[in-house]
Every structure is written in structure tokens, then in C-alpha cells.
Amino acid sequence: MATATLARQIGSAIIKATNNTSLGGWFSPHMAAASRAIAERIPLVDLVLEVRDARIPLSSAFKQMENYTSSSKRIIVMNKVDLASPSELKEWMKYFEQNNCISYGVNAHNKESIKQFLNFLQARVRELNNVDHSSYTATILLLGIPNVEKGRLKHATVSPQPGETKDISSLKIGSHPNIYVLDTPGVLPPQIHDVEICTKLALTGSI
Incomplete structure (x- = not known):
């Protein structure tokens, strides 16, 4: 109590x-600038990965994505599944499915989990774009609030302090088809009431 x-x-x-x-x-100013850049890029990419904390999948939502709730190119990625209750995680997956949202649980510190996640992304890119050849290049936007470990999902170094990424950066994470991820700074809304x-x-x- x-x-x-x-x-x-x-x-x-x-x-x-x-x-x-x-x-x-x-x-901060870099969050404000990142918010504007993210809004410009969302319509241009093949997929948007909204990374959340699997322990608090609603509270860790990225507010800028509220207008894209039913978008077929949006995936809610629940990271840190190793810290969450398996039974609760299963219920959250069911909840998102009932609300027409694609979701995926991943442990960014587990190599096998990352491998399965990348395979899932490649399959999703092929499905959305109706492609099955190595020459196609897809772009994925990775976004979320601070410290949900987005960087781990693109095999980058994660700082122990939230907000380490200062601007939008890219990295190739897959082939056949080619997949590039645009990582973004962790952004919170200006106020939470x-x-x-x-x-x-x-x-x-x-x-």
C-alpha cells in the first residue's frame, strides 16, 4: 500500500x-525537431515499427502514432518480453489483434529472438509490397519513447541514459529483400497529464 x-x-x-x-x-529541442522529422517520414516508409515496453504496452505508446492505429504498415513491437509476464503478454497480443493492430514480442538481448524478429520483418515487407526478389529495397522507421531499447533492434549500441540518439540515422539490417532501418530519437509528448x-x-x- x-x-x-x-x-x-x-x-x-x-x-x-x-x-x-x-x-x-x-x-528538449532535439525531441521537437525529431517529432517534425518523424511526421514527415511516416508516409514515405514501407513499415513503421512502434517499439514499446512489454511491461507497460499502453503507457509506453508513441503518441504521434495515434492517427495510424489501423495502418497496415504499423507494427507494435513489444520489447523486453523477458521482463514481462508471459500470460499478460499473451493477453496484450490478443488485445492488439482485436483492435486491428499487428503486434510482435521480442527480447532485444537474445540473438535468437532478434533473428526471428528480422525474419518476421522480411516476410511482412514481402507481403505488403507483393515482392519476392532480392533487388527490392524497403525502408522501415523505428520509433518509440526513450529507453525502450530501439537501438538494440538495429544492432546498435544502447546508452544506459534515455535519449542518446539525437537525430535520424539508418542501417541495413536485412537482405532478400534489402531492408534499411531509420532509427529515431526517443520522443515523449510535451506533457503527460x-x-x-x-x-x-x-x-x-x-x-
Whole structure:
């Protein structure tokens, strides 16, 4: 009970801090610039991978994707499945399916899990673009809030501090067809008004 009260106090304190403009908040200039760049690129790519924390798959949603909820090229990637409850993860997968969202669970620290994930992406690219040849080149946009370990999914170094990626960068992750991933900085909305969401994000290291 005391732990739950303390957690809510943390969430409330974060909300108050972000409403205080003199403190600057978490929405840094690089987040604002990244938000604009992401909005420009979403219509241009083959797939959008919205990476979330498997422990808090709703609270870790990327707000800019709210207008693309039923898009066939959007995939909700629940990372850190090794830290989540298997039974709860199964229920979340069912939930997203019922809401016409494609979802996938992955452990970015497990080589076999990463391999299966890349195979899934290649199959999805072929399906969406009706291609089955090595000359096709697809582009995937990787996005999410800070510290959901997007970088691990493109075999890049992940900083222990949220917000390490400062701009949009690309890396080839697959062949037959060729797949390039555009990684983006972790971006939070300018303000979060829900105490429970703030608490969960703080406890999982995203704020």
C-alpha cells in the first residue's frame, strides 16, 4: 500500500514539474525537431515499427502514432518480453489483434529472438509490397519513447541514459529483400497529464 502511494506521488511530482515551464521539462529541442522529422517520414516508409515496453504496452505508446492505429504498415513491437509476464503478454497480443493492430514480442538481448524478429520483418515487407526478389529495397522507421531499447533492434549500441540518439540515422539490417532501418530519437509528448502513466514511465526508466 505504501509502495503504491509512493509511486503515485512520483507520478504527481513529474506532472507538476513538466507543467512548470521554468524547469524546461523533458521535451528538449532535439525531441521537437525529431517529432517534425518523424511526421514527415511516416508516409514515405514501407513499415513503421512502434517499439514499446512489454511491461507497460499502453503507457509506453508513441503518441504521434495515434492517427495510424489501423495502418497496415504499423507494427507494435513489444520489447523486453523477458521482463514481462508471459500470460499478460499473451493477453496484450490478443488485445492488439482485436483492435486491428499487428503486434510482435521480442527480447532485444537474445540473438535468437532478434533473428526471428528480422525474419518476421522480411516476410511482412514481402507481403505488403507483393515482392519476392532480392533487388527490392524497403525502408522501415523505428520509433518509440526513450529507453525502450530501439537501438538494440538495429544492432546498435544502447546508452544506459534515455535519449542518446539525437537525430535520424539508418542501417541495413536485412537482405532478400534489402531492408534499411531509420532509427529515431526517443520522443515523449510535451506533457503527460495521467498520473498512472507518468508513474509507470518513471519506474521503467523512460522519464
